[in-house]
Amino acid sequence: MAADFPRDLAEKVEARTISYGAALSLRFLMEQDRRIVCAFLEELRPSSSLMKEFAELILDISKREGLSAAEIIAGLKDIMTVRQSRKIKTEKVRRALRARRFPSLTEKEKELKAASLALSLPANVSLHYPENMEGKKVSLTIRFENMAELQQSLDEIKKKADRLNEFLEIL
Amino acid sequence: MNSLKFSEIYFTEDAEGLPLTEKIFALFKSAEKIALESAKELCFAPQNSPEEVTRAKKALFLTVKKNNFIEKCPGTAGHLCCNYFVAKNILGCPADCSYCYLQAYLNTRAITVFVNTADFLRDFEDAASGQTLRIGTGEFSDSLLMDSVLDVNKNLIEICSRTNSLLELKTKSADVAGLLKLNHRERTVMAWSLNPSALAETEETGAASPLKRISAAAAAAENGYPVAFHFDPLIYFENWEKAYEELIERLFSKISPEHIAWISLGALRYDPAIKAVIYSRFPDSKILCGEFIRGNDGKQRYLKYIRMEMFSKIRAMLEKHGKNMSIYLCMESPEMWKQSFGKLPSDIPRLDSIFKT
Numbered sequence: 001m002a003a004d005f006p007r008d009l010a011e012k013v014e015a016r017t018i019s020y021g022a023a024l025s026l027r028f029l030m031e032q033d034r035r036i037v038c039a040f041l042e043e044l045r046p047s048s049s050l051m052k053e054f055a056e057l058i059l060d061i062s063k064r065e066g067l068s069a070a071e072i073i074a075g076l077k078d079i080m081t082v083r084q085s086r087k088i089k090t091e092k093v094r095r096a097l098r099a100r101r102f103p104s105l106t107e108k109e110k111e112l113k114a115a116s117l118a119l120s121l122p123a124n125v126s127l128h129y130p131e132n133m134e135g136k137k138v139s140l141t142i143r144f145e146n147m148a149e150l151q152q153s154l155d156e157i158k159k160k161a162d163r164l165n166e167f168l169e170i171l
Numbered sequence: 172m173n174s175l176k177f178s179e180i181y182f183t184e185d186a187e188g189l190p191l192t193e194k195i196f197a198l199f200k201s202a203e204k205i206a207l208e209s210a211k212e213l214c215f216a217p218q219n220s221p222e223e224v225t226r227a228k229k230a231l232f233l234t235v236k237k238n239n240f241i242e243k244c245p246g247t248a249g250h251l252c253c254n255y256f257v258a259k260n261i262l263g264c265p266a267d268c269s270y271c272y273l274q275a276y277l278n279t280r281a282i283t284v285f286v287n288t289a290d291f292l293r294d295f296e297d298a299a300s301g302q303t304l305r306i307g308t309g310e311f312s313d314s315l316l317m318d319s320v321l322d323v324n325k326n327l328i329e330i331c332s333r334t335n336s337l338l339e340l341k342t343k344s345a346d347v348a349g350l351l352k353l354n355h356r357e358r359t360v361m362a363w364s365l366n367p368s369a370l371a372e373t374e375e376t377g378a379a380s381p382l383k384r385i386s387a388a389a390a391a392a393e394n395g396y397p398v399a400f401h402f403d404p405l406i407y408f409e410n411w412e413k414a415y416e417e418l419i420e421r422l423f424s425k426i427s428p429e430h431i432a433w434i435s436l437g438a439l440r441y442d443p444a445i446k447a448v449i450y451s452r453f454p455d456s457k458i459l460c461g462e463f464i465r466g467n468d469g470k471q472r473y474l475k476y477i478r479m480e481m482f483s484k485i486r487a488m489l490e491k492h493g494k495n496m497s498i499y500l501c502m503e504s505p506e507m508w509k510q511s512f513g514k515l516p517s518d519i520p521r522l523d524s525i526f527k528t
Contacts, residue, residue, distance in 0.1 A: 003219045003447075028450045059450070064460040102462050105474050132464035133475055136506050 021052030025059045033069035057097040115167045182233040191286040213280040218444045221451035230281035240294040247468045256304045261312040266377035269453040275445035299336040309341025332356040343378035345387040351394040360432045361391040362399035367414035392430035403437030407461045428493030437501035440472045482511035
């Protein structure tokens, strides 16, 4: 069963310039705002899933900060006017909207990224924290070609046990 | 019939002629009575038609349930379970809380009432007398708001008074007068969910004010009922600490900790499907403005640091008034217990009756 969209939005969904997932959020904006956000998304042309994410973030920020969607889009002008690829613009828009919608999460992610860098793990080792910070289990990926390389990586990690503990404390 | 009003009453053939059906027809004479072949005729997708959720509040669906009136709360994978049993005689609630999960969970365009009350009571008695349960009617409805129509609570209280099970009547109503003098033998716990007045005013339409709920709880406690409180959903907003502290001070100015059977804490969480319903039905509500992330169970939950802060601070506010109360977290992981309470429920002996049954 399809959702009931305003006509202007339904036409864009039909024309496939706006994804159905995005329209589910955009239908809650006032017509003027909806038009501005649609134009923005049609210019950026992100994937369907990203379009859905952006529309959700814009709607949530608008509610959270008591701003019109048009004002939020205006805040992204700097990203949109710089000459760079659509791919880079899309990633920057995503980062900007996410940081605004999730300030505490973004702050925590920065803290963890800094702590991870401070660990100075070997280039073939990477540390991953749980998605959305739920839980305390982290994962460590070691890429190696032979046993000697694996042993060397494990020795390096062992030497950093205290710092690794500090990293875990942040979670 | 206080403020209950229904404009449509749907019913299935097997509900016709049953005493509760007749009573409801008589109570709501002006409501249109519509016979249905089956419940399927009332099915809808709430996230696609939020306005139907509003309509559903003003309609009743009378039908017969064959069995399984009593079910164990399924809990959530990876989260600690409080072994609760749910008694289902109504699905839906006449109150209209913006955050209510039933808005997206139920897909019937009416409040469903299972009118074969005798079967319900028989199932309830079998379950409650067969083993020691914590069992409640407040998961799929409000335990008291429809009782002027159903008049079932006095039977449930009487049944539990003869068993070792504990009945929990969970409500946002303040209308307890009819239950106060019953012989409950302390086997019924009267429970209220509480939120600060400022939130209740905007988010809990059709519910009694928190202060009235606290007064009702005091009356219940004076009449020997154990009482319980659910700070669920806890909602994070500007000045939340002050608002919850004031609420808790009000609570303990009227209720002594020894009357309290348990207190649960649960932060606002929701199925993603409900978001569209809330935005559509409560456009001015700010409850979804918090930092919600996708939890391991697929529900949207506050970022864990926000939950940890709320749980540990509210627990401290409560324990200022008594150290030995049974305070527990609803649907949280072992990690959350450790990070906000410093312990697991298995390390808190007074929670054994809740978590070890």
